[in-house]
């Protein structure tokens with residue numbers, strides 16, 4: 001018997017865990033679906049071996065549905081890549097991954113975060129803006145296939161009370177329960 005009106009259905013919880021070598025095939029499959037120039041296997045091997053890089057995957061039950069990574073540079077953290085399988089986009093997975101990465105950056109002592117995003121990547125820019133990133137500059141012609149400018153965004157006050165509240169709001173908005 002299905003749930004009645006007013007009941008809460010809990011969808012499979014999206015788990016976020018550190019990326020490991022046996023996630024590489026799934027992550028490469030996601031990237032092949034969303035990027036014109038996905039990272040090579042050699043680059044993934046370097047990513048996993050580099051202690052200044054942290055990479056997380058999102059798992060829906062057994063399936064890897066998204067991934068995101070950062071690189072630590074002094075007291076800054078740089079978001080290197082974020083991708084979610086097309087059929088699971090718009091459900092909060094990228095936001096959840098980014099909050100987890102930025103929370104651990106705060107815990108590790110980072111004071112600011114930065115990233116670069118395609119000028120045409122409006123959805124990605126909205127995700128970043130909700131977390132407190134602001135556009136600070138443009139790298140003309142930075143991307144190819146298709147050609148595009150790179151927007152440089154910064155979150156300058158990673159450790160502030162406002163930022164904490166933003167992260168909490170984003171997390172609350174992207175919780176996996178669905179009320180019927």
Ligand SMILES: CC(C)(COP(=O)(O)OP(=O)(O)OC[C@H]1O[C@@H](n2cnc3c(N)ncnc32)[C@H](O)[C@@H]1OP(=O)(O)O)[C@@H](O)C(=O)NCCC(=O)NCCS
Pocket residue numbers: 034035081082083084085088089090091092093094095096116117118121123124126127173174175
């Ligand atoms: C950009 C990208 C990573 C975003 O991933 P995502 O998981 O879809 O992002 P989120 O779900 O956190 O947020 C996307 C939208 O879903 C909405 N959303 C999130 N959780 C939701 C929920 N529980 N209910 C309803 N809507 C929700 C967000 O508000 C946001 O809405 P908006 O597009 O109107 O601003 C994804 O589209 C992607 O992989 N794109 C291709 C690769 C790429 O461009 N990466 C960025 C490189 S810089």
